[in-house]
Amino acid sequence: MEQVASAVLPARLHELERENKLHCQNVCVKTLPKDILGQCSSLKDITLSPKLVIFPQRMSDAVMLHELAHLRHLNHRKGFWTFLSSLLGEDADEEKFKSDIAYCEHRDMIDFLLR
Numbered sequence: 317m318e319q320v321a322s323a324v325l326p327a328r329l330h331e332l333e334r335e336n337k338l339h340c341q342n343v344c345v346k347t348l349p350k351d352i353l354g355q356c357s358s359l360k361d362i363t364l365s366p367k368l369v370i371f372p373q374r375m376s377d378a379v380m381l382h383e384l385a386h387l388r389h390l391n392h393r394k395g396f397w398t399f400l401s402s403l404l405g406e407d408a409d410e411e412k413f414k415s416d417i418a419y420c421e422h423r424d425m426i427d428f429l430l431r
């Protein structure tokens with residue numbers, strides 16, 4: 317799964333970068349601590365969890381856009397949510413996206429599938 321993820325996820329992230337005119341320094345796919353699906357460092361490096369490949373695209377896109385939004389706003393303050401909403405084309409539900417633990421309602425299913 318990691319191999320597929322390493323090919324597919326960065327390709328999709330670059331597509332989203334182009335569509336939204338954002339640019340990150342580096343993308344890497346590697347296992348992150350439990351519940352974390354993506355990270356963005358202050359050096360504009362984005363790390364994506366290989367688990368994202370088994371998500372419906374709409375959801376993995378939302379996680380990637382969340383990380384891309386951190387290229388402009390390295391925090392979760394109001395400006396971040398406004399910017400993310402513009403990327404998603406819908407109101408980013410602040411509760412749902414509050415942490416980078418996006419979509420934890422599917423976590424059990426994912427853990428089950430990866431067992």
Ligand SMILES: [Zn+2]
Pocket residue numbers: 382386392415416
């Ligand atoms: Zn975040």
